[in-house]
Amino acid sequence: MPEVRNAWYVAGWSHEVPRGRPAAVRVLNEPIVLWRDASGRILAFEDRCIHRLAPLSLGRCEGDALRCMYHGFLYDRDGRVVEIPGQERSARNLRLRSYPAIERYGWTWVWMGEPGAADEGLIPSLIGMEHPDYVSFHGELEYAAAAHLVRDNLLDLSHVSFLHAHSFRLSEVWARERPNVTERARSVRSERWIRNEGRLGMLESGEPQVDTYFRFEMFVPGVALFALWTFPPGTADATNGGPPDLSRPADGFATQAVTPLTDRTARYLYINGDVRRGKETSYDEGKRAVTEQAFSEDKAMIEAQQRNIDSTPDWRFLSTGADRGVTIFNRLLERAAREETAYPTVQQER
Amino acid sequence: MPEVRNAWYVAGWSHEVPRGRPAAVRVLNEPIVLWRDASGRILAFEDRCIHRLAPLSLGRCEGDALRCMYHGFLYDRDGRVVEIPGQERSARNLRLRSYPAIERYGWTWVWMGEPGAADEGLIPSLIGMEHPDYVSFHGELEYAAAAHLVRDNLLDLSHVSFLHAHSFRLSEVWARERPNVTERARSVRSERWIRNEGRLGMLESGEPQVDTYFRFEMFVPGVALFALWTFPPGTADATNGGPPDLSRPADGFATQAVTPLTDRTARYLYINGDVRRGKETSYDEGKRAVTEQAFSEDKAMIEAQQRNIDSTPDWRFLSTGADRGVTIFNRLLERAAREETAYPTVQQER
């Protein structure tokens, strides 16, 4: 499974990188240190000192510079060596690999490819933490499984009827009816009506039945927005199964990122929210518990799937009608990876 | 160490597979799901759905069918796909690998080779759990060591004089005198008299001395029956060291199975019993404790042996007179493995 490099990957949460203290993250199996300069702007470097590969995430922020705390090499904002203790001659020709980095939606994003190609416009439109219209919660799971298995899980929601039979308890319509899947420039979108059911995650609440319109969109390299709008029963039929008027904010959302840590591990970060209807200050605890139970069901299944893959030489998957979104997104990723001008590994000038 | 495939392997205990809930086992590094059909009969499938390799042991029994609980593929008793949710066209040409399976002696047995060659007559005659003539206990150990090391341990009982010096406290006769070893069609049998000693595991009990006749037989691929008969002192000499009359049930037994999980791990299952002499309802606790201590001595030694092997390139063993049983059994296994018509890996029709 080739991974795209010219893309923004979610490295973690903004709050993981306080001022004055560097933080270690990992993306595409590369150790990265995130830190903030004197103005608070986030910066990302390769997390190994060019001297003896000590991690800079164990280093010290010194204003606009970051010092390795093994033998004291000091790097400026561009990763240039500005001091080697006890050595007079300039070392500015020595340079650490740095990555374009940015913060958005409560997340830190790192561009893993050609720095010159980094374009903030490629960060998709999502609903982030602390959005004023929503009450939300957030969390994360570290998977002992490849990122593509976690992405595929999200891209084929037919699994909710079976895997989440005891948590979400959704109807088998999710497995039996096909969503409308469309390929876009850097994403795959999957949309569907679910008619006349209780609200997602609230099946037992006694609330009235609704028609719900779901839109799930996964963007390269593995960031997704799941959004839903509820309507009175009959709306789906009235629109002939086509999309309703979506000009109002979504009633609920899940913003999700799947980041490959290594070939066999991934970090899954999520922000789930419901539109603020009245004075609520926090997300419904019961719905949160159901959601987290469902996420742990995903994790158990996908990690077991990875173990089976690991013990199966020449394994392959079977495609079905239900996983069309999986097929299209993976083709899109493969094409993007192929089209990257054979990415030249950034060499240190050592 | 080649492993025979055309053989019945002990996958586990019958009670590990309750009705209605599939169970995961592993044999010869293959993940296998055991489950029961509507009539309670045990069935064994490859434990990975043909769709995306999810384990069926996380699935759901539905009468005579087993459903994958990831995306809902449904399999019949023969492993044929009888339903792909949301897909009309028949998928009966898709088929999961299934293994002949049977229950006997409280164990589940799986035939790992050519299904057509599966012959229940190849399951050896053993003494199982709940045999009415015996009080017994059972247990198991998971070894961080290759199955062949565990088998070899059982096949060379000269080790009991040294390794179990602090538990069984048997005399050095076990190491110094050679048993009578005979090769049979699918087994190796080792027999001996031990003259004028206390009962096995009861050295301190103050019981009178006895002559004991021991018979140990290991069957392909690694299942063994250890049985003993006690006689008044002098009987061994009276039979000139030959076998006594063994027409009565053995006074004690140990039924044992060594199942390779991976190349470096094995499951060891045992059922130990003593003939019921009076009204006892359970095995003697003191003897049980001694036995379990001895088994843990075996485990510590064999796992250390495995670690030494792992760190020794081009390791090899030295043969002695005492391990003739080992040599013969391993030769028997190798010949059986070689004679298997180059086993054709069962291919899924995917």
Add this chain to the structure above:
Amino acid sequence: MPEVRNAWYVAGWSHEVPRGRPAAVRVLNEPIVLWRDASGRILAFEDRCIHRLAPLSLGRCEGDALRCMYHGFLYDRDGRVVEIPGQERSARNLRLRSYPAIERYGWTWVWMGEPGAADEGLIPSLIGMEHPDYVSFHGELEYAAAAHLVRDNLLDLSHVSFLHAHSFRLSEVWARERPNVTERARSVRSERWIRNEGRLGMLESGEPQVDTYFRFEMFVPGVALFALWTFPPGTADATNGGPPDLSRPADGFATQAVTPLTDRTARYLYINGDVRRGKETSYDEGKRAVTEQAFSEDKAMIEAQQRNIDSTPDWRFLSTGADRGVTIFNRLLERAAREETAYPTVQQER
């Protein structure tokens, strides 16, 4: 990083090998059993029985012989098989690999190379445990890192200004001024004055400032003596920065050994002492705590460095002026390894 074989490696502590009980150690990835003969003299064998590779460290001392407690093979002081239970014919032609071994300074030392080349004169002059002039403490750390990284750490003390900024709190002079480094036959020596500072590890004690002369010497294959002498301020200038009169015992020392266990793990043993000035019976607890904190800082950094190396294909280090000692010592080791007449692996006569 090639390792020298014709050298004495510190295998562990003398007190790890009580009379009558063999002990397992590991050097250069070889399992070794240490045991004592009837006279208490230490002996070192390959820790695997020639029969089936069982560890002899699980064996039993029988006077001047060591018995494998799996099947009872008995070895004499030279590693010759003197008994195979139940077998008459002599097995004295079978022989276990043995290593020259010796005890000194509270440590056990094993010669890993050609036995004929073992020369006790190659054990360096150190200050050991229980030296009457000193109060001392000792300890050890097991590193999840290659031995050469631990050695390099000791050989470039410029790190103390940064890595130990919160423990030793030494001045940046350590990083900014260069010690005097000299190459010797089997060692590298590094010497320096630190002028007008508090005693090492006692910065907050309110004691008067001193000039301190430090001498660090690392011997092949990775044993070091760090010693210091304090003088009234002004002494360094009075000697023009050259060595002072060192005819009196050092005021403090650290004797250290770095032993490769595997390619990725090492054992670090240390004995730290201060000259006994009055009636003290033990090392200062506060200084000990500071030292152990510093050692744990080394460990965290070096293990992180190892993880970075592991995830960096084609990694290499950058040399600086400060790590001249590292460069010289590693060159010395490489030369010694190269010069060893292509070491013939000792073959068992099996």
